[in-house]
Amino acid sequence: MLLSDQAGQTAATKIPRPATLRESVIEAIQELIVSGQLKPGQHLVESELAELLGVSRQPVREALQQLSGEGWVDLHPGQGAFVHVPTVEEADQLLAVRALLETESARLAALHAGEDGVRRLRALCARGIAAVESDDVEAAVATNSELHAVVTALSGNQVLAELASQVARRVRWYHTPVARRRGMDSWQEHTALIDAIEAGDEDRAAQIMREHTEHTRASYMEQRGSQPVEPAPKPVRRRRPRTSPTD
Template sequence: MMLLSDQAGAKIPRPATLRESVIEAIQELIVSSQLKPGQHLVESELAQLLGVSRQPVREALQQLSGEGWVDLHPGQGAFVHVPTVEEADQLLAVRALLETESARLAAQHASEEGVRRLRELCSRGIQAVESDDTDAAVAINSDLHALVTALSGNKVLAELAAQVARRVRWYHTPVARQRGMTSWREHAALIDAIEAGDERRAAEIMREHTESTRASYREQRAGEPIEPAPKRVRRRRTRTSSAN
């Protein structure tokens, strides 16, 4: 007799908790630049914006602090993290490695349906750029890269890429307009290589594409440095005179 514990894949997906939903909402506000690096995060204002009480917001900010999205300054509160050029560069370098391999494998395994979906996303991305809709272009760009990784057929690679995807969107948003249509011409060439099954060419295009975004981010930060969040203010203790 087979026990229930022997059954694979029988678990019901757990719905997201309120705190998880708040975390995701705040991350999205940061990624989309509605909350900017260095901006003060007021619990009551976020709670009102998200339609929740202050408690899940407070819990979310604590967790986001541990994950590098938020900086907590004792005595001053929470601020959107200001990414250093070095940490952004390191993450974009890792992204380049992961996605170069994803593109190579996608050229091996992508089906006609997969290629069709890539071309549809590319077409939508071009329309977004032509309409000067940067937010849509960034979102579609993220979807296209995620699909390339999915088409690689390597689940571990897809999981690793997913872990950095949202932060990549955060770093890509400031340079999306600068990259403009060039980025989407590179996407089109990548899709051609994947459709042709040309692994070497697909990997080469993806490597150059991701490195171009990395270089653009460095240039953007050099030209428009972001002011860091306020430093902690040291409070002086008031001395009390002792009785004689």
């Protein structure tokens, strides 16, 4: 039987391929945005990004086009690219979806985590606390993201894990500005969550995660209220000068 005949009967194993240069540039720019090195509303100059990332301008241009379609970058004709300024409504909606996904993740993790899973969570929590104590915001945010990802993985629900991963990077973007404000409170909540997961108390784990994600959402909204982000300037249409009629 030919391979083409078998295609409809069994799914072939896909050969993983290395990331293209454009994909690597996209990920690098996203990370610069998430970490706050590129600020909301900041003008993105292709030549500067190319020099920073050690690539030519072409993959940067292609990356900015794709990031525009995904809501990370705004393209203004005549003015260039700017880091997207998330609206309060956008943040509220995404953090609400995150709360739903992670509350269910915590509930299921309490049923399926096991001793090894709890040990992984304890180790991450210790790293996060150490990062807060040393005022290493970047490490605290990264560890927070990793801990939440592990909770979701321990849920045992692959679809839930995939959905949560789709919003995880944008959640980091919203969490970074309030990480210092949340400080040790966030990690005390993580500790209580892990205790509930270890005890197999699914209702308690879900409640703690629901309240934990709500605290992050409220902190972000408060931060935006006290320090509103200015949107990128709108493009200015330049009128062509009128030519005087000749005699």
